[in-house]
Amino acid sequence: MSNATVVVVTSGKGGVGKTTTTAAIASALAKEGYQVCAIDFDVGLRNLDLIMGAERRVVFDLVNVVRGEASIKQALVRDKKLNNLYLLPASQTRDKDALTEEGVEAVISELRGYFDWVICDSPAGIERGATLAMRHADEAIIVSNPEVSSVRDCDRIIGLLDAKTKIAEDGGRMPKHLMITRYDTDRAKTGDMLATDDVVDILSVPLIGVVPESKDVLKASNVGLPVTLSDENSPPAKAYQEATRRLLGENIPVTIPEEKKSLFGKLFKGRAA
Amino acid sequence: MNILSLFGKRGESASVANNRLQILLAHELADDGSDAVLISSLREDILAVVAKRVEIDPDSVRLEMDRSGDVTTLGIDIELPAAKAS
Numbered sequence: 001m002s003n004a005t006v007v008v009v010t011s012g013k014g015g016v017g018k019t020t021t022t023a024a025i026a027s028a029l030a031k032e033g034y035q036v037c038a039i040d041f042d043v044g045l046r047n048l049d050l051i052m053g054a055e056r057r058v059v060f061d062l063v064n065v066v067r068g069e070a071s072i073k074q075a076l077v078r079d080k081k082l083n084n085l086y087l088l089p090a091s092q093t094r095d096k097d098a099l100t101e102e103g104v105e106a107v108i109s110e111l112r113g114y115f116d117w118v119i120c121d122s123p124a125g126i127e128r129g130a131t132l133a134m135r136h137a138d139e140a141i142i143v144s145n146p147e148v149s150s151v152r153d154c155d156r157i158i159g160l161l162d163a164k165t166k167i168a169e170d171g172g173r174m175p176k177h178l179m180i181t182r183y184d185t186d187r188a189k190t191g192d193m194l195a196t197d198d199v200v201d202i203l204s205v206p207l208i209g210v211v212p213e214s215k216d217v218l219k220a221s222n223v224g225l226p227v228t229l230s231d232e233n234s235p236p237a238k239a240y241q242e243a244t245r246r247l248l249g250e251n252i253p254v255t256i257p258e259e260k261k262s263l264f265g266k267l268f269k270g271r272a273a
Numbered sequence: 274m275n276i277l278s279l280f281g282k283r284g285e286s287a288s289v290a291n292n293r294l295q296i297l298l299a300h301e302l303a304d305d306g307s308d309a310v311l312i313s314s315l316r317e318d319i320l321a322v323v324a325k326r327v328e329i330d331p332d333s334v335r336l337e338m339d340r341s342g343d344v345t346t347l348g349i350d351i352e353l354p355a356a357k358a359s
Contacts, residue, residue, distance in 0.1 A: 055297050056340045059312050070309070073332050074316070092301065222286035224293060 002035060004115040006108060007247070008137035010161075012153030014124030016145045017181035020217055021240070022121035023051045023226035025141070028244035030085035031228070034116040037076065039088040039107075041133035042123035043098055046090035052079065053224025054087050063091035066103030072110055081229060086115075099132055108136040126156060131164050138167070139175045141247075142205055145182045146194040154178075154203055177208035179243060184213045185256055196256075209243030210256045211236050235259055296342050312336050319349060327353055 009022045019040075026038040040048035043063060049055040054077045060070035065088070072088070079085035088111075091098060111118050122133035134140060140161050144154045161174045168174060180196055187193040200207050212235045220230035228237045228244075235257035245252060316336050323329055333352035338345060 050293070050297070055293065056300075057337055059308050059336075059338050064309070070313070071332065073335070074312075078335075078337070092304075219286045222290035224289075 002112075002114065002116050004037075004112045004118045005139065006112065006118045006120065006137045007139045007141060008120040008122055008134040009141045009143060010122040010130060010134055010157050011143040011150070012124065012126060012130075012157040013145075013150045016143050016150050017179075017211070017217075018124075018143050019048050019051050019121055020221070020227060021141065021143050021179055021181065021211075022048060022119050024228045024237070024240035025244055025247065026117070026119045027052075027079070027082060027085055027226040028228045028241050029117050029119075029247075030079070030082040032244070032248070033084070035084050035114065036117045036119065037086045037088060037111055037115045038119045038121065039111075039133075040090035040121050041099075041129055042121065043090050043129060044092065044094055044096070045123070046092060048121050049077070049087060049089045050224060051221055052087055052226060054079065054089070055224070058089045061089045061091040062107065063093055063095075063098040065107055066099055072107060072114075081225075096128065099129070101132065101135070104132050105136060126160060130157075131160060134161055134165050134174075136166055137174065139177065139247075141177045141179050141208060142203070143179045143181055144199060144203070146180055146184075146188065146196070146199055148194070151194070151199055151202055158203065158205065176205045177243075177247065178203060178205040179209050179211065180207070181211040182213045183210050183256060185258060196254075207254050208246050209239050210254060211239040211243075212256060212258060214259060296340065300340055308338060312338060315347070319351075323351060329353065 009018050011018050022038055026036050030036040038048060039062065040046050049058050057077050060075035064070040065072050065075050076086040076088055108118065120133045120137060123129040142154050142157060144150045158176065161176060162168050165174055178200060180199055184193055188195045196207060196210055214234065214236045216231055216234035216236050217227050220227040223230060227234065228240045231237055238257040242252065242255065316334060320331055320334055329351060335350040337348040339348065
């Protein structure tokens with residue numbers, strides 16, 4: 001029987017790339033051969049199903065499972081391309097208290113027995129949904145854009161990870177990884193954007209990956225494929241593949257994969273800088 | 274495999290997105306939980322029929338629904354126990 005590592009993908013702020021990151025990391029882990037389950041904790045506003053292209057196949061969801069209306073195995077939606085990748089969708093109910101702490105605990109502990117990795121996609125905010133998503137995690141991936149409000153919200157989330165989680169209450173310390181997304185190398189060079197070192201210094205969390213701003217992310221979400229599956233050679237896919245290797249314990253230097261520019265573009269940028 | 278090649282590279286992913294959203298939103302509007310009820314009852318019926326002939330673990334029966342616009346398909350996946358030597 002496996003005993004999964006449970007990872008929460010969280011950020012505080014909305015729209016920074018939690019769901020994109022969850023889908024990308026979960027599918028990259030599945031590609032490595034692990035049994036992987038991605039859970040959407042955003043009750044009322046589920047989206048992980050859309051990003052993973054499973055929206056037409058959702059019948060039961062996390063709330064059905066917590067309420068005992070469906071078994072976990074009934075609710076899990078298997079990925080069309082990777083048969084070792086599963087999604088546990090969030091419910092679209094407006095009932096904010098649909099998830100209970102005991103219910104979530106039971107779901108996570110059952111999933112631990114079936115999978116190698118359980119990746120929890122946290123909702124934005126610092127309320128119940130977000131704290132439930134992180135509660136039983138073994139590790140956290142904190143997603144930030146190189147932008148002041150996003151970094152500040154991450155700092156608050158780090159506070160919660162060190163106070164409101166099971167690990168913290170048991171006197172431990174949640175291992176954390178920082179994922180910087182929507183990074184624009186050119187703007188960082190010209191000093192118009194926080195650099196990765198700035199963000200790492202402020203948050204004091206080790207870097208697991210830097211995902212460049214890229215049109216490939218929108219393209220992947222349009223067609224409903226995690227960016228690591230839609231175009232494996234795109235810069236964001238490479239960044240997520242590298243981050244996944246680090247999550248698996250490999251010690252490799254963080255690089256920032258770049259869009260391939262035309263020769264003309266390169267010359268032009270070179271002059272402008 | 275690069276899936277984008279299936280859709281062409283000239284910005285056609287946007288029309289895929291449009292199509293997906295149309296189907297999804299139409300379904301969410303009409304969703305009254307009847308899919309879940311139907312799946313649950315079908316599952317019970319199928320389990321009962323199969324259990325007459327072979328011993329199966331109720332957990333190893335998977336029902337999957339796939340809605341694509343006008344057509345909804347139902348996939349049934351039953352894991353049979355390793356065949357006993359007779």
